[in-house]
Amino acid sequence: MPAKEVNPDIQKERNTATFNPREFSVLWAGGEERYKEKKTLEKMFLEDPALEDDLPVSYLSHKELYEHSLRKACIIGEKIRKLRADGEDGVDTYNALLGGSLGAAILKEGNPLTLHYVMFVPTIMGQGTMDQQVEWLSKAWDCEIIGTYAQTELGHGTFLRGLETRADYDPKTQEFVINTPSLSSYKWWPGGLGHTANHAVVVAQLYTKGVHRGLAPFIVQLRDSDTHKPMPGIDIGDIGTKLGMKSVNNGYLGLKNVRVPLNNMLMKNQQVLADGTYVAPKNSVLTYGTMMFVRCALIRDTAQSLAKASTIATRYSAVRRQSPIDPNQPEPQIMEHTTQQLKLFPQIAKAIVFKTTGDGIWNMYNVISGEIEQGNLDRLPEMHALSCCLKAICSADAAAGVETCRLSCGGHGYMDCSNFPTIYGMTTAVCTYEGENTVMLLQTARYLVKVYGQALNGEKLVPTVAYINEALTQQKFVNFDGSLESIVKAFQFVAANKTRIAYEQLELRRKQGHGTEVAANLCGTFLTAAADLHGRAFLAQTAYTELLELSRQVSPALADVLKVVLELYLVDACLNRIGDFLRFIELTDQDVTKLEVRLESCLKRLRPNAVTLVDSFDLHDRVLDSALGAYDGNVYEHIFESTKKNPLNKEPVNGSFHKYLKPFMKAHL
């Protein structure tokens, strides 16, 4: 924190908070030990002057940004080496360093080495045989080779079976010949692929003995290890500037008759023998595991985005004064405006609920993947369905929430020095990668209509959809008394009815003679709506259970705050889907007004603790990197300081005046 005095408006907020922020900070970090580890890592990385920027990266050209980022990425890599040598490189460390918290404080537009650590190394670990791991892993861990993971193609994304890149086995030389036979089959998007990695796992359609065998992963050397020049047959480069993640060095890759040895195919799950005999994988569901793993992690990332954005906007709203409420008084802190509270506080609540849900589903994932390893696949479909819709909902809500926070800061939110544009770029990307959101919702819906049919047949469903059994026994929902429990129950009743409608529409189209798939496409909007409500019902249930449980474990002062957060979250969530509630539950105009008045009351109750609550997310000023959101609240001073770094302001008169403007202005004289 800067030595400067703290802005009195924000200090006042801290003085009047009713709880101790450190208590929540420790909870948020995951316990006392993790809290301390976090502080140690911050010290190690944020006090190294080599990792500080004199010039905000938004002033750099694309090429300068890459060079700047690679330099820092190598310093981070060196420090990771050291942590690893000391045995201190746990999963949390990689998450912090390569993700949106500490990582973003150092490389806010992303790290070109991230995919090496989070995809290349884990793929070798997960899909390589023991021999292959011996051959490749230590080189990869030591960064003697830098890799990436090349799957998506220019013309092919979500539908993996559509990939065109092919690997033909040549038994004569015991090599695979890899080709991207068309422009649309160029590998596209892998991080670090442009100019950084010299190896990649390339996913291709495998052909042996002239027969198509499905997809397989191959380790391909892309660049010479000394000169870094592209290897023969490799057409490679950076895909260009983007909305966000600007220094990830996303690349493209064309392969023309690139030959790799037999042993470069990762063979843990499937094998090709020297003569070209193909041995199919025993179990294809295992790949679901990785996808679920990633999606569960993404849910936590969305919480982090909301925490950042709501911290910046809430602090700004404590300092910014505008538009008198009482004309006889000076302009108030804008956080006094109820409309402003409605923008900010639901985002704070969502950050907390998404984090709690992310942690919960993480535990659930661990339990279920343990079961899967024991050969018990019972809960796999349920878990898959849940992780899909939660990924979609949390990413969409987080991206919208970040924008709501930005807009709540007026024009100043539009400046890069607010950091909102970068946070948005990071957050909205999650809507697309690791399974496009609409596709995700359709996956969940496919599961929901299936189990709905089972429930109609009297089957008892697994826990996360058991509410469908319950709803089928109710003609209507009669117990809506406005209690939090009844809001949760109502969410489930509504979700069950959305699935009912999707199911009925699907049946109707089938009866009209459409095949199942065509019928599903026709009903697409019914299906996605059902999946959306399923996820929201789960979020409501989790928020209710987990936050109440948490309240029992903490001090009464913090418990009171958490209960307001819970109520705010549930009432706001309900009002945001009030059309669905009114459709399936008998509520009057007055009932709705009551909920709206209650929302207003939640906002008012959270107001005194809003700044302290975001403080207790404990986001370092460097992580926030925002003139609007610094801990000291000296917003205007920080904004003004940022203009001093602007290269345009280093000279009083820009050269273009003499070159272009003056001749133009004097032209007619």
Place this chain on the structure above:
Amino acid sequence: MPAKEVNPDIQKERNTATFNPREFSVLWAGGEERYKEKKTLEKMFLEDPALEDDLPVSYLSHKELYEHSLRKACIIGEKIRKLRADGEDGVDTYNALLGGSLGAAILKEGNPLTLHYVMFVPTIMGQGTMDQQVEWLSKAWDCEIIGTYAQTELGHGTFLRGLETRADYDPKTQEFVINTPSLSSYKWWPGGLGHTANHAVVVAQLYTKGVHRGLAPFIVQLRDSDTHKPMPGIDIGDIGTKLGMKSVNNGYLGLKNVRVPLNNMLMKNQQVLADGTYVAPKNSVLTYGTMMFVRCALIRDTAQSLAKASTIATRYSAVRRQSPIDPNQPEPQIMEHTTQQLKLFPQIAKAIVFKTTGDGIWNMYNVISGEIEQGNLDRLPEMHALSCCLKAICSADAAAGVETCRLSCGGHGYMDCSNFPTIYGMTTAVCTYEGENTVMLLQTARYLVKVYGQALNGEKLVPTVAYINEALTQQKFVNFDGSLESIVKAFQFVAANKTRIAYEQLELRRKQGHGTEVAANLCGTFLTAAADLHGRAFLAQTAYTELLELSRQVSPALADVLKVVLELYLVDACLNRIGDFLRFIELTDQDVTKLEVRLESCLKRLRPNAVTLVDSFDLHDRVLDSALGAYDGNVYEHIFESTKKNPLNKEPVNGSFHKYLKPFMKAHL
């Protein structure tokens, strides 16, 4: 259009369209004459090689971008001079050249000279006396001086009375002494202020004879006309990088005892005499006129944004193939997916409805401002209320619509070569400037609750709120038969009820002892919700009236398409506010399902004409500037071409490899 062959998937769409796109293009342009003018301007500006970019501007640094943009701005300025000399510089020409169509094709991130033309010159015309106009206007028109308009301050925006910059009249020297007494009073945001303009209209608190007189505009010279160096007492620069409008050269300005002659205060409305005597303005409502004018213009801009974004996404969706619907068939054009149609087609419909509404309200503005000039202010509050909420709704919907279109293109929409990031940056800015959206809605709501009270007292209301009179006579809405007319009527009934609730809540708080302003703040969310529905009811009514009227004037083939657009717009708008409909109108679950099925049917009916409909927005490839949205549909080729321009790809190995990466990789060896 490029000579290359058109992508067969998109050609097929054009071959099977049921209407002639040129007919709609002419309508969209505003008639045959304007259509031709548009083509002439495009020829003049887009065929000049000096205005083409070899390198997409997203690859430039902030400083390079400014210099690049100023060069082009001067060329445009020179051409404007010529058009002006030929008497061909009508309002449409300035709109096209400085706005989001032709202007964006040349300077996609904005023109640093725009504010000179659209604010500096008009302010002198509107607020200068005849003598002052003689003195300043020809210099300004000739660009002998370049000006901007400096009103907003670092700490003060919407609430103009809060501005801190002050001008003290010194009768001894007959000068004003202008000061920004604090950091928060620095002028902030004016376009071109950073390094381009050498003059500005500075809005300041006027003091004469030690008495505060309110705000007044002063012409201040900022930079020396020969050297361009800042004048004494002037602290000036560029505010830095932003989410969008990156080459507008938004600036900051501090003034320290800057003296300007008496005659530099623009005195058409109020005067200061040589001895410091102050003559107050006769009529303060006149300033409403300019604000309304700008807001009406913004509504059309939002239509243009949606037209661009929906053109790009629709063309892409005709070419991109993904995810089989029928597993026995190849991957279909993604436009076949109903969920994709639901993303695209409502944006096309909104583009058309917002354009129609923008034109309509433009005419209304002209009628009413004619009345105002005759001294008849009757319709001013109504018009003000309407322009405020429409500005807020159209900008928010357009920004969200652009993002929906971007996300509908998956990862490729995230690349700058799609042009979505720039279009979004332009569009979302409208939510904040010229009256922040929430403030706008509150202005409308203030009017609505006022007239609601009048209606309760039996007064007959003016046309745009007459539906409130009608609703007061109805206990409930009984005639919802699903016809388009009944959807429009229902929208009005719902809007009236939202205003009723805001009014009741306001009264309740007053009865609880709160003053009107405090009560209004407490009810903020009820008020903004009422204003939102008022605007949406107006949009529904306008869409219904205007599109049906238009349908009668065009060919039957085009009329059929317009009717589908209308139905799609209304059903979608209704479903988006279905919570409000269910709250005030007795609708069953089945009624809602019926509307949802109908939406699906609208999508299906628009599907065959979707590409041709966006074609007929007639947006030049340079205006779209999108690898995804080019007329020829060669998406992958255009994306790939764009990577060839990337400066990072000009060398096979980036210098940073030798400098950073290689030492890092070899460190442990």
